[in-house]
Amino acid sequence: MINELFIKLKSYLEISSFERRGVFFLLFFILTVCVYHFSVRKFLTDDIPLDEPKFSRLISQLEANENSRSNLDSSFSKSNGSNNAQNKQPKVLQFFDPNEDDFESLIKKGVPYKVAKNIVNFSQKGGVFRTKADVKKMYSITDDEYLKLEPYITLNVSSNLPKSFAAPDKIKVGREYKNQSISINTATQVELEKLRGIGPSYAAKILRYKGYYGGFYDSQQLYEIKGLDSILVSSILPYLVFDSNVITRLDVNKATAAELAKHPYISYKEASAIVSFREQHGRFNQISEVKELHIFKGKDVSRLIPYLDLN
Numbered sequence: 420m421i422n423e424l425f426i427k428l429k430s431y432l433e434i435s436s437f438e439r440r441g442v443f444f445l446l447f448f449i450l451t452v453c454v455y456h457f458s459v460r461k462f463l464t465d466d467i468p469l470d471e472p473k474f475s476r477l478i479s480q481l482e483a484n485e486n487s488r489s490n491l492d493s494s495f496s497k498s499n500g501s502n503n504a505q506n507k508q509p510k511v512l513q514f515f516d517p518n519e520d521d522f523e524s525l526i527k528k529g530v531p532y533k534v535a536k537n538i539v540n541f542s543q544k545g546g547v548f549r550t551k552a553d554v555k556k557m558y559s560i561t562d563d564e565y566l567k568l569e570p571y572i573t574l575n576v577s578s579n580l581p582k583s584f585a586a587p588d589k590i591k592v593g594r595e596y597k598n599q600s601i602s603i604n605t606a607t608q609v610e611l612e613k614l615r616g617i618g619p620s621y622a623a624k625i626l627r628y629k630g631y632y633g634g635f636y637d638s639q640q641l642y643e644i645k646g647l648d649s650i651l652v653s654s655i656l657p658y659l660v661f662d663s664n665v666i667t668r669l670d671v672n673k674a675t676a677a678e679l680a681k682h683p684y685i686s687y688k689e690a691s692a693i694v695s696f697r698e699q700h701g702r703f704n705q706i707s708e709v710k711e712l713h714i715f716k717g718k719d720v721s722r723l724i725p726y727l728d729l730n
Contacts, residue, residue, distance in 0.1 A: 634666030
């Protein structure tokens with residue numbers, strides 16, 4: 420029994436010559452790796468002699484470079500700070516005439532850049548400053564800026580304003596002056612150009628907006644024209660007649676949403692609401708019914724109503 424067990428155990432442990440060579444090779448490889456690892460580790464952990472003089476010189480050089488850079492940064496900050504302070508230093512205001520001084524002159528006299536630019540643009544378009552308060556009306560100037568500028572504004576209106584910008588009293592036709600008024604809704608471009616301060620560009624712009632609206636029913640509508648200065652508008656209003664009987668109206672009982680939405684005072688959504696109400700409830704019997712639509716609740720439709728019609 421014991422012999423049989425020994426024979427079986429021997430058969431399990433018995434290896435061939437090829438397997439024996441493989442085991443020896445594996446052991447040799449493991450031994451080689453261990454020797455290499457031990458050698459490298461010992462070499463890296465050995466003390467390396469330190470060249471102290473050379474190391475000291477390197478530390479000194481690094482410290483010198485750091486000090487030099489710190490000094491440079493400090494000098495740059497001081498220089499930059501002084502430049503900024505100089506740039507931020509307010510300019511001393513001097514007396515200026517917005518009707519006479521050009522852009523460079525205004526800047527030299529301490530007028531802020533944006534204010535000077537808009538003053539020049541206004542003058543180039545034919546605008547004239549008749550009072551100091553006219554300067555305050557410039558959209559680029561704040562109340563605080565105006566309070567600073569107001570004591571330095573000088574206006575030599577009587578002797579320096581062009582004749583075409585004298586106080587409005589009559590309409591100029593060629594070399595003659597006539598007391599007459601112009602109907603804004605029937606006037607031609609030539610007739611509009613007879614007004615003081617209104618050249619071809621302004622006349623064409625007024626006619627273009629008249630086409631957008633379908634005519635003007637109120638003088639305040641001229642102030643809505645972009646690029647037309649309020650001072651100029653005020654000067655020509657005494658010579659204009661606003662006849663609401665000749666404006667073009669929109670038929671709320673027949674016009675489509677697209678036709679209604681072409682008017683500047685009504686959006687497409689509002690126009691669609693008018694048409695939808697008409698289709699569901701029938702024609703409008705009174706204009707006030709339009710004002711009562713839900714979409715107009717809380718809105719001022721006084722500008723739109725004059726352009727609506729029931730026929």
